Amino acid sequence: MTALPLGDQAIAYRRPLGERLAASLPAIIVSIVIGLIVLPPVAVLIRTSLLSDDGAQWTLAHYATLFSDPRLYVSAWNSVTFSALAMLLSLLNGGIVAWLVERTNVPFKPLAYLSAIISLGTPYIIYVSAWLYILGRAGPLNASYRALTGETGLLFNVYSIPGMVLIEGVLWSPLVFLLLSATFRRSNADMEEAARMSGASVFATVTRISLRLAMPAIAGLGIFVFIRNLEAFDVPVLIGTPSKISLLTTDIYQSMTQVPPQLGHASAFSMLMMVIVAVLLHFYGRISKKAERYASITGKGFRPRPFDLGKGRWLGAALIVLNALLVLVLPLLAILYNSLTPFVRAMNLAGLSNLTLDHYRAVFAQAHYVELALNTVIVAASAATVAVALTAIAAWMSVRRWPYSGLIDQLTSVPLVFPGIVLGVAMIEMALNAPIPVYGTLWVIGMAFVIRYLPYGMRYSHAGIIQVHRELEDAAGISGATRPTILRRVLLPLISPSLIAGWLFIFLIGAKELSIAVLLAGYNAKTISVAMFDQWTNGAGGEVSAMGVIWTCVMTIFSSALYWVTRQRTDMASAK
Amino acid sequence: MKSLWTRLCGLLCAAFLAVAFLAAAPAHAVEQALIDAAKKEGKVVWYVSLVENQLARPLAAAFEKKYPGIQVQIVPGTATDLVIKLLGETKAGQIRGDVHHGGSSVWPLAKAGAIEKYMPEAAKAYPPELKDPNGLWVADALYYLVAAVNTELVPAGSEPKTYQDLLDPKWKGKIAWTTQMTQGGAAGFIGTVLQAMGQEKGMAFLKQLAAQKLVNVPSNQRVVLDQVIAGEYPLALATFNYHSDISAAKGAPVKWLKLEPVTGTLDTAFLLKGPNPNAGKLFLEFILSEDGQKVVANAGYLPAHPAVQAKVAAQKPEGGNYKALLLSPELVESDLQKWISVYNELFK
Numbered sequence: 001m002t003a004l005p006l007g008d009q010a011i012a013y014r015r016p017l018g019e020r021l022a023a024s025l026p027a028i029i030v031s032i033v034i035g036l037i038v039l040p041p042v043a044v045l046i047r048t049s050l051l052s053d054d055g056a057q058w059t060l061a062h063y064a065t066l067f068s069d070p071r072l073y074v075s076a077w078n079s080v081t082f083s084a085l086a087m088l089l090s091l092l093n094g095g096i097v098a099w100l101v102e103r104t105n106v107p108f109k110p111l112a113y114l115s116a117i118i119s120l121g122t123p124y125i126i127y128v129s130a131w132l133y134i135l136g137r138a139g140p141l142n143a144s145y146r147a148l149t150g151e152t153g154l155l156f157n158v159y160s161i162p163g164m165v166l167i168e169g170v171l172w173s174p175l176v177f178l179l180l181s182a183t184f185r186r187s188n189a190d191m192e193e194a195a196r197m198s199g200a201s202v203f204a205t206v207t208r209i210s211l212r213l214a215m216p217a218i219a220g221l222g223i224f225v226f227i228r229n230l231e232a233f234d235v236p237v238l239i240g241t242p243s244k245i246s247l248l249t250t251d252i253y254q255s256m257t258q259v260p261p262q263l264g265h266a267s268a269f270s271m272l273m274m275v276i277v278a279v280l281l282h283f284y285g286r287i288s289k290k291a292e293r294y295a296s297i298t299g300k301g302f303r304p305r306p307f308d309l310g311k312g313r314w315l316g317a318a319l320i321v322l323n324a325l326l327v328l329v330l331p332l333l334a335i336l337y338n339s340l341t342p343f344v345r346a347m348n349l350a351g352l353s354n355l356t357l358d359h360y361r362a363v364f365a366q367a368h369y370v371e372l373a374l375n376t377v378i379v380a381a382s383a384a385t386v387a388v389a390l391t392a393i394a395a396w397m398s399v400r401r402w403p404y405s406g407l408i409d410q411l412t413s414v415p416l417v418f419p420g421i422v423l424g425v426a427m428i429e430m431a432l433n434a435p436i437p438v439y440g441t442l443w444v445i446g447m448a449f450v451i452r453y454l455p456y457g458m459r460y461s462h463a464g465i466i467q468v469h470r471e472l473e474d475a476a477g478i479s480g481a482t483r484p485t486i487l488r489r490v491l492l493p494l495i496s497p498s499l500i501a502g503w504l505f506i507f508l509i510g511a512k513e514l515s516i517a518v519l520l521a522g523y524n525a526k527t528i529s530v531a532m533f534d535q536w537t538n539g540a541g542g543e544v545s546a547m548g549v550i551w552t553c554v555m556t557i558f559s560s561a562l563y564w565v566t567r568q569r570t571d572m573a574s575a576k
Numbered sequence: 577m578k579s580l581w582t583r584l585c586g587l588l589c590a591a592f593l594a595v596a597f598l599a600a601a602p603a604h605a606v607e608q609a610l611i612d613a614a615k616k617e618g619k620v621v622w623y624v625s626l627v628e629n630q631l632a633r634p635l636a637a638a639f640e641k642k643y644p645g646i647q648v649q650i651v652p653g654t655a656t657d658l659v660i661k662l663l664g665e666t667k668a669g670q671i672r673g674d675v676h677h678g679g680s681s682v683w684p685l686a687k688a689g690a691i692e693k694y695m696p697e698a699a700k701a702y703p704p705e706l707k708d709p710n711g712l713w714v715a716d717a718l719y720y721l722v723a724a725v726n727t728e729l730v731p732a733g734s735e736p737k738t739y740q741d742l743l744d745p746k747w748k749g750k751i752a753w754t755t756q757m758t759q760g761g762a763a764g765f766i767g768t769v770l771q772a773m774g775q776e777k778g779m780a781f782l783k784q785l786a787a788q789k790l791v792n793v794p795s796n797q798r799v800v801l802d803q804v805i806a807g808e809y810p811l812a813l814a815t816f817n818y819h820s821d822i823s824a825a826k827g828a829p830v831k832w833l834k835l836e837p838v839t840g841t842l843d844t845a846f847l848l849k850g851p852n853p854n855a856g857k858l859f860l861e862f863i864l865s866e867d868g869q870k871v872v873a874n875a876g877y878l879p880a881h882p883a884v885q886a887k888v889a890a891q892k893p894e895g896g897n898y899k900a901l902l903l904s905p906e907l908v909e910s911d912l913q914k915w916i917s918v919y920n921e922l923f924k
Contacts, residue, residue, distance in 0.1 A: 054687075138807035241755060241794040244924070253794065258757045258916075260659045260684040343828040344802040354827070366629060425660055432668035440651075440672060519657050522672075523621065523649035534628050534652055541802055 020403075026483070027397045027405040034394060034411045037451055042274075042414060044426035049267035053260075062268035071246055079248040082164055082236065083229035089169025090225050091218065094176025097323045102184035103210070104307045106316035113563065114556075115328040116174035120508040121555030122331070123529065124171075125536055126548040128238055130334035131167045132158060133347075140347045159243040168235045170326050172225055175456075178505055179463055182498040183217045184210075186467050189305055202307050217463040223284050224416075224459050227277050231270075231417050256421050266419050273417040281413055332552070339545035359546035369531060369547075373554070376527040379442050380510035383449035384457075384503045390450075391457035392465075392499055396491060399465045400473075412458040415451050420515030423448060427520060440522025448516045453506040460505065464498025465491070500566045504559055511555060607697075610861075611643065613854035619647040620855035623662065623673035623848070625655045625681075626717075631875040638871050639862045646855050655681050655758075662848070666690045673848045674856030675863075680758055682713045682844050683909040692847040694857060698864035705902060706842065706880050713844035713905065715880040716863050717872055720891065720900055721760055721839040722817045724801055728829040729810040736811070739769065739835050743784050752791040752809040754800045759841045759903045761797065762923065763915040765814045767908075768839040768901050770915070779918070786922040805830050814839065818876055818891050837901035838893070842880065844905060 052059045069075070101112045119127070133139055135158035145155035157163065191213070195205045211218075236247040252269050255262035309316055337347055340355040363369065394412055397405040415423070427448045431439040438444050468491065476486045492499070517527045528551060535544045614620075626632045628650060636648035653661065655678045662681075665671045666688045676685070685691055695711035706715040723742075725735045736742050742751065754761045770778040791809060793800045801815040805828045820832040845863050847856050862868045869881035878886045889895030 133806070136803075136806075136808050237794045241792045242752075244792070254755065254757065257656060260663065260681075261656050263660075342826045343823045344806045345828070346807050421660070425664065428661060428664035429668070432664060432670060439670075518653055519660060521651065521653065523651050526652070530652065531628070533654075541799070 024403040027402040027408070030394055030397055031404065031407050031411065034390070034408060034454070038411050038414045038454065040430055041418060041423055041426035041451060044429055045267050045270055045418065045422055048263050048422070048425070049271050051264060053262055053264055062264040063271075065265060066268050066272065069251070075246045075248050075250070078161065078240075078245060079230055079236075082161055082168070082247060083226050085161075085165040086168035086172070086229045087222055087225045089165060090172040090176045091222055093169065093323055093326070094173040095180050095218070097173075097320055098177045098180035099184055099206070099210075100316045100320060102181050104309050104313070104316060106309065106313050106320060108317050108320045111324050112177065112320050114560070115324040116177045117504070117508070117559050117563065118332070118552055118556045119327045120174050120505065121512070121559065122335070122552045123512040123532055123548050124234060124514065125532070126335050126338075126545055127171070127331055128167060128234060129541075130331040130338070131170070132238065133334050133338070134330055135163065135166075138346045143346060143348070157243070159239055159245075161245060164235055164239045164245075167239065168229055168232060171235065172228065173323070173327055175505060176221060176225065178501040179221055179460055179498070180214070180217070182460070182501045183214050183463055183467065185497055186464075186494075193305070202309065202312075205307075216466050220284055220463060220466075221459065223280050224455070227273075227280060227416055230276070231273055231419070233419065252419065256419065261421065263422065263425060266422055270417050270419060270422055274414065277413060277417055278410065281410055332549075335545045335548055339542055339549050341542065344541050359540075359542040360550075362540075362543050363546050363550060366531075369528065372526055372528045372531050373551075375442060375525070376511050376529070377558075379446045379449060379527060380507045383446050383453060383510050384506035386446075386450050387453045387457040387506055388461070388499055388503045391454060391461045391502075392492070392495070393487070395458055395461035395465050396487065399462060400470060409458070409462070413455050415453075416455040418452070420452070420513070421519065423452060424516045424519035427451075427516070431520075440520075440525055442525045445517055445520045445525060445527065448520060449506075449510045449513065452513070452516065453510060456506055456509075457502050460498045460502025461495065464495035468494050496566070500563070504563060508555060508559060512551075610854055610858055614643065614852075614858040615645050617852040617855040618645065619649055620674045620852050620859045621649045621651060621672055621850060622675050622677070622859065623651050623653070623658045624677040625653060625658055625679070626677055626843075628652045631872065631877060634875055635863060635868060635871050638867065639859055642862065642867070643858065646858070648859065655679055659684055662690050663688055671849050672851070674850035674852045675845065675859050676848050677716065677843060677845050677863075679760065679841065679843050680905070680908055680912070682708075682846065682905050685848075686712055690848055692849045692853065692856075694847040694860070696857070696861045696864050698861050698868075701881060701883065702864070703882060705904060708905070713846040714860075714864055715842035716845040716869075717843040718878040718880050718892070719760060719841045719843070720817045720878070720893070721764060721797070721814045721841065722820075723811065723813050723833040723835050724804055724815045724820045724830055725812075725833065726804045726807055726810050726829055727831050729807060735831075735833055736835065737833070739773075739781065742813075742835075743781075743788065747788055747811060749789045749791070750809055751788060751811050751813060752793050752800050752803060753813040754797050755792045755794045756796060757912075757916050757919065759839075759908045759912065760816075761814055762792070762919050763912060764839050764841060764903055766915040766918050767903055767911060768837065770911075770918075771903075771907075772837050772901055782918060782922055790923055792923065801830065818878065818888065821888055821891065822876065834896070834898040836899045838898055840893070840900040840902040842902070842905075 049062055050058055050060070052061065066072075097112050100106045101109045135141055135156060137154060141156060142154050146152065158167075191209050192205055195209050196202075200208070231249065233249045233253050236249050237253045239245075240247055240250055248269070252266045255265040334347070337351070338344060339359050340357070341351055342354065342356050342358065345351050391412060394408045398408040418426075427444055428439070431444045438447075472490055472494070473486050476490045477483075481489065511527075512529055513527075514529050514533055517529050518533050521527070521530045528547070532544050532547055532551075535547070622632070622636065624632045626635075632650050632652065636650055639648055640646065651658075651661075651673065658676065658678055659681045662671065662673065662676070662685055665673075666685075671690055676691075682691070691712055693711040695707075696714060699707050699714045702714060707713070723736065736744070736747070753765065757763045759767065766782060769781060772778070773781055790813075793803065797815045798819055800812045801819050801823070803809055804812045804815075805823055815832070817832045817838075820830050823830050845860055847853070847860055850856055864881065866881060866884055869879040869884040872879045873884055873887050876887055878892055886892045886895065890897075893900045
């Protein structure tokens, strides 16, 4: 641990203290910076979980309630099943499409990117309700089933665990797609070429070489999505409650929506989640310890050659189209339909004959929405930039095992388990006690976004860096480059696809974030989701859908432009 | 003698006039003084759980028009959000809001010491059940929570007419309600039943109702009503009556029912210990005045001021000729947890 990571075998003598300090200082500083960002909310969380609801005395009651729930084991089992299945669906759907797009010669590649970006730009509330609308009792699926068969029942009951898995799985497919496509773009050509020259089929090459090389990235992503699903509130609550399926988060939701909210219960739950996450990350750490074995970007040319799928191309194309249907077309159609009907109604011919643009007129009549949209873009873009910059450095140190970098990965993963409302409460408290007057400004919202999305930034950066073999950095180091130069000239260009994908992801989900933005909103510091939520509680579902359609268009144009520009540049850089 | 009488009368008249003048002048002076002081502050920060475009902005605009030079700064949010915010601000000793509008937030905020007691002049016109005798709160809008049916799925005449009708086996698994644990949601429905029927009969009824397997919709009242309109469920409990009217006017197949007594709830307005106390008082006076309440009525809400008519008169009990049971903030404070535990025990 005392040696510099560069060429550690060669050095046998013990270095002087100053040098050792210089070697360990950067990682310590980064750990402290991340700690300062992440730990204060944890402190608030721990305190809330141990204080009685009136805040008067210390108590373990919240933990007692958590563990004394007779349905705890059923809920826990439901939660694990749901999280695991939804994770598998996301990995399969997002992963296969990512591989097809990046490593084969299938047609319709742009469609896959478009689906991911547009669906990430669509606000959750309307995305999930669109799915419920399609699959609900009165929705087009069950209605046409009844019309065709004359039955009175349901073909598919969406208010069930399979329904939950389907919607959550589809919801997080774009995350997997964006992350894995960055990984696959950089997978090792040498080994694949060697395998294929030795006569291996495409299938064998993929399963025995490509997949195994991508394994640390996939495993990390799997654990990440699993944790995300485990702590998800919206889908389990919206879909589970009507049919009384209880998950771990169901009760927490109720305690958070009461007036006044019972935050102790939610905080105790978050603490429990934090322990689970620590355990899962420990196992992930053991996988990624052997990361160098999987590094696929080495000193030799790494430009991978796409597989020729032959007639299989069309099967691949069909998969991309199916993915687009699931992730994009169906929900968007439902949202579009809802934005055009005067009131929420079943999708049928009678509805089609009575469409109106009233909701769009209502949206455009509100001039202050422009200001809100601008606020949103500024906050989300700044938060994404800070989070990605910070995690790129943090991930570099963590993957290369700099001295004293052991805690970095754990620290950045902590915010993953904060329920939005708990983080919001912590931010209010911190902002009010801050020496500079930031309370009620966009700064606080931006800061909260950085904290909340740090883990996501880490996943993207980590997956990118793990693929780059350190020999490239060592070569630069031996040629006299300093570490900042190595970072800037060698590493950043190589991992830029991951970083751009991460930036885009954080930007898009930050722009539609709800619970924190609504809680921290102040006069002059409101984002567009505050307005959407406001209209939503008012029941102006049509207007919210119209806003959603417009917002999705704006986000799509903005991020596609950005994506193509940066992609073109990295393509040129890597083609050299 | 006559002159004495005349003089006496004159004196009395003079005295009366003087008293009248003395009585009138300070009242007028206070108001002018309040306006002046409010103008000096120049703004009022309003924490408000009303829908911003629909009512909060129109009210603010009407106030700014009447008192130019005083800006209303709207901080929107759900009742829960605003309570969290204010509790945090109170704890840190820096309350940023001047006036608050919210339903059940009075008591948590009163306990935390965030409320500045103040009995507005305008509240004199309000009946005692719509204001706190100690000046903690005054009602600024009323709500009536009713059952609603999809008229395509439930033919006219076959809809339930009393609470007992809800127990008809044909409704099994077909009644939806919101899981909101407030006086406006499932908890309020349970509270109304217990208040109206008494503890014993009420619980017996609720147990039978639970056997009907109500569908818990984890969203607000409006979303539940939308699901009724879309045909997901034929019947819903605890929806706002004016929502049904608004949608029905656009052609939606929905109708609200008067199962008596209907749940009545109120939104409250009150003064916070904020940085602009005078502008706060002036704005509170305005919200509760006839002018302010007319803005409330024009936005489609039900005004609390007894002299201001609702836009659709039939939505208020007097106009619609139905009985309502008002769940006052005091009752909610003392009984809400009990209602929630009944929900958890029977319906969850």
